[in-house]
Amino acid sequence: MKQVLIFAEQTAGELRPVALELLGAGRQLADKLGASLSCVVMGHTITHLPSLLIAGGADLVYIADNPALETYRTLPYRRVFIDLIASMEEPPHIILLGSTTTGRDLAPRIAAYLETGLTADCTELDIGPYEHTSALDPTKVGLYENCLYAIRPSFGESLKARILGPWKNPQMATVRPSVMIALPVDTARQGAVQEIPVVLQAEDLGLVVLETLRAVSESVELAKADVIVSGGYGLGSTEGFGLIHELASCFENSAVGSSRKAVDSGWIAHAHQVGQTGKTVRPKLYIACGISGAIQHRVGMDKSATIIAINRDANAPIFKFAHYGIVGDLYQIIPEMIQQLKQGTPSNISKAGEANVLTYTL
Amino acid sequence: MNSFVLIKQVPDQSAKAGVNADGTIDRAKAKRMLNPFDCFALEAALQTKRLYGATVTAITMGPPPAIEILYEAIAHGVDRAVHLCDRRLAASDTLATAYALYNTVRYAGAFDLVFCGLQTTDGDTAQVGPQLAERLQVPQVTYCESFEVQRDKLIARRVTESGTQVVECPLPSVVTVANSAHRLAYKTLRGVQRVHQLQRDEVERNQVIRTVSLDDIQADPVRCGLKGSPTIVAATEKVGEIGGKCVLFQGKSIDTMVSGLLTDISLAELVQR
Numbered sequence: 001m002k003q004v005l006i007f008a009e010q011t012a013g014e015l016r017p018v019a020l021e022l023l024g025a026g027r028q029l030a031d032k033l034g035a036s037l038s039c040v041v042m043g044h045t046i047t048h049l050p051s052l053l054i055a056g057g058a059d060l061v062y063i064a065d066n067p068a069l070e071t072y073r074t075l076p077y078r079r080v081f082i083d084l085i086a087s088m089e090e091p092p093h094i095i096l097l098g099s100t101t102t103g104r105d106l107a108p109r110i111a112a113y114l115e116t117g118l119t120a121d122c123t124e125l126d127i128g129p130y131e132h133t134s135a136l137d138p139t140k141v142g143l144y145e146n147c148l149y150a151i152r153p154s155f156g157e158s159l160k161a162r163i164l165g166p167w168k169n170p171q172m173a174t175v176r177p178s179v180m181i182a183l184p185v186d187t188a189r190q191g192a193v194q195e196i197p198v199v200l201q202a203e204d205l206g207l208v209v210l211e212t213l214r215a216v217s218e219s220v221e222l223a224k225a226d227v228i229v230s231g232g233y234g235l236g237s238t239e240g241f242g243l244i245h246e247l248a249s250c251f252e253n254s255a256v257g258s259s260r261k262a263v264d265s266g267w268i269a270h271a272h273q274v275g276q277t278g279k280t281v282r283p284k285l286y287i288a289c290g291i292s293g294a295i296q297h298r299v300g301m302d303k304s305a306t307i308i309a310i311n312r313d314a315n316a317p318i319f320k321f322a323h324y325g326i327v328g329d330l331y332q333i334i335p336e337m338i339q340q341l342k343q344g345t346p347s348n349i350s351k352a353g354e355a356n357v358l359t360y361t362l
Numbered sequence: 363m364n365s366f367v368l369i370k371q372v373p374d375q376s377a378k379a380g381v382n383a384d385g386t387i388d389r390a391k392a393k394r395m396l397n398p399f400d401c402f403a404l405e406a407a408l409q410t411k412r413l414y415g416a417t418v419t420a421i422t423m424g425p426p427p428a429i430e431i432l433y434e435a436i437a438h439g440v441d442r443a444v445h446l447c448d449r450r451l452a453a454s455d456t457l458a459t460a461y462a463l464y465n466t467v468r469y470a471g472a473f474d475l476v477f478c479g480l481q482t483t484d485g486d487t488a489q490v491g492p493q494l495a496e497r498l499q500v501p502q503v504t505y506c507e508s509f510e511v512q513r514d515k516l517i518a519r520r521v522t523e524s525g526t527q528v529v530e531c532p533l534p535s536v537v538t539v540a541n542s543a544h545r546l547a548y549k550t551l552r553g554v555q556r557v558h559q560l561q562r563d564e565v566e567r568n569q570v571i572r573t574v575s576l577d578d579i580q581a582d583p584v585r586c587g588l589k590g591s592p593t594i595v596a597a598t599e600k601v602g603e604i605g606g607k608c609v610l611f612q613g614k615s616i617d618t619m620v621s622g623l624l625t626d627i628s629l630a631e632l633v634q635r
Contacts, residue, residue, distance in 0.1 A: 011524050074502055101522040105504045108492035112460060117592030120487035130596055137588050154598060165593040207501045210517070211528040227632050251632050264398070270542050276486060285632055306627065309608075319608045324627060326619050327612035336620040341633060344624075
């Protein structure tokens with residue numbers, strides 16, 4: 001039977017959200033293919049995880065529980081992974097990993113070992129046919145069924161690219177965290193659990209983790225914030241972020257984000273960056289200030305429930321996907337917003353309720 | 363000690379030149395630049411020269427103009443360079459690129475550390491470094507922020523989502539450098555003078571910058587370029603609009619537009635009490 005295999009990442013015995021997101025995405029692909037959905041989880045004292053993974057959509061959980069796997073290290077995890085694939089009668093049709101620092105560290109090693117294709121940082125996945133007609137490489141010409149469509153933004157271009165590699169299985173991809181949707185937890189789901197052997201070689205154990213310093217960084221707040229106020233190149237200076245912070249502080253559970261250009265200009269730390277090379281966020285409200293809305297930024301935030309854009313250029317791409325926009329000078333608009341928000345005391349900012357409309361009296 | 367640094371020339375996306383009406387990039391017309399992520403890798407490699415007396419070799423794969431970034435690297439203090447330049451490399455994906463670079467590294471000789479940028483701004487995959495490490499069968503440290511070398515070991519700090527990790531890694535190894543690492547220092551006067559000398563003196567240039575083909579590095583052409591790439595870009599599509607029409611406020615007074623916006627939208631649950 002065809003198999004879709006996902007890598008279920010965990011740290012300290014806790015599944016990363018991307019593991020369940022991958023199961024959600026993998027379930028759809030497996031159902032389209034008539035395939036089974038399996039996942040591999042590695043770590044130490046993680047016997048509580050398989051039931052969570054089955055409830056999240058897995059038909060089969062491969063588990064490798066070993067002290068040497070407690071903290072992620074490239075080569076031990078690589079070894080267990082490639083040994084697992086070698087033990088299968090046929091390789092999985094598809095393998096998915098999250099585009100986390102771990103997934104981006106591990107996936108290319110496995111793909112290179114297997115000499116197969118790998119598409120980075122996908123934002124959409126699908127299954128479909130593909131006919132290769134280009135005579136430049138005659139060995140590839142033909143009609144292929146059940147191809148993985150790995151879809152990702154084409155960098156620096158306002159395009160999405162559909163990338164395929166149907167010539168060899170597994171067809172591999174890494175998937176951006178916070179993009180795919182996890183399935184509702186179903187504890188009644190049935191699935192199998194299979195322990196897999198951990199046979200490490202001496203050369204797998206050369207690298208030693210000396211220390212892990214847990215950082216409570218801004219990035220954590222960014223992922224969990226209900227409201228994100230982001231500043232871009234249009235701010236013109238690092239001082240502009242003072243205003244962004246002030247606007248953010250008008251909201252409960254808020255955080256400050258930024259575009260890549262503002263980070264590259266040295267106005268704010270990389271931890272605040274939203275987009276292709278930064279964080280993916282989906283807050284209830286995203287306010288983009290002086291951000292043009294290039295695809296690199298967009299892929300990190302366009303799943304936000306409500307997007308407000310403030311930009312002086314009415315033709316800026318951000319207005320093509322924002323829900324609300326104000327055209328004008330952010331240095332005039334933001335102070336006015338702060339003032340109006342602060343004047344709106346709890347009594348006259350009433351709960352919106354079903355109508356979803358706020359009556360705002362000054 | 364031998365340090366290699368892998369660098370790439372990419373289109374300058376902030377420049378308007380070379381951007382077609384449909385949003386694609388015309389690489390022939392676009393302004394070219396050193397991949398910004400590689401600046402951090404270059405600085406890390408030069409650090410091994412300053413601190414440990416390493417010989418630093420810059421390696422690039424690309425069409426003839428890519429020699430510009432090798433000059434740039436030499437101006438910063440790199441000792442020698444290898445330029446893999448071959449038409450048969452066109453349309454390489456990451457697997458084929460890693461294979462070609464693997465053979466180039468082998469050609470360039472023994473190494474202790476290979477530094478790569480985290481990713482490139484044109485491909486943005488972050489895959490080539492680890493794929494190269496796999497081919498070389500050495501360990502890797504990705505997302506490296508800072509490091510020191512102690513005898514035959516690398517002590518490195520790497521950044522992950524859950525915090526900073528300190529690892530000890532045997533040499534030789536591949537290191538991909540995070541963009542939170544040290545910024546590239548200025549070009550050195552000696553380096554700049556050396557570049558001027560190389561641009562004038564062809565014999566010396568050919569000694570310092572080796573331009574090689576697939577045959578020179580003994581790479582199998584079938585595993586390179588289009589033929590050696592298991593993935594292809596099958597289709598591209600314009601990114602559509604989402605969320606329907608944007609409710610746009612413009613051309614009115616600031617307070618009218620802001621109150622219009624705040625009236626239209628439900629913020630009650632989100633505002634700080």
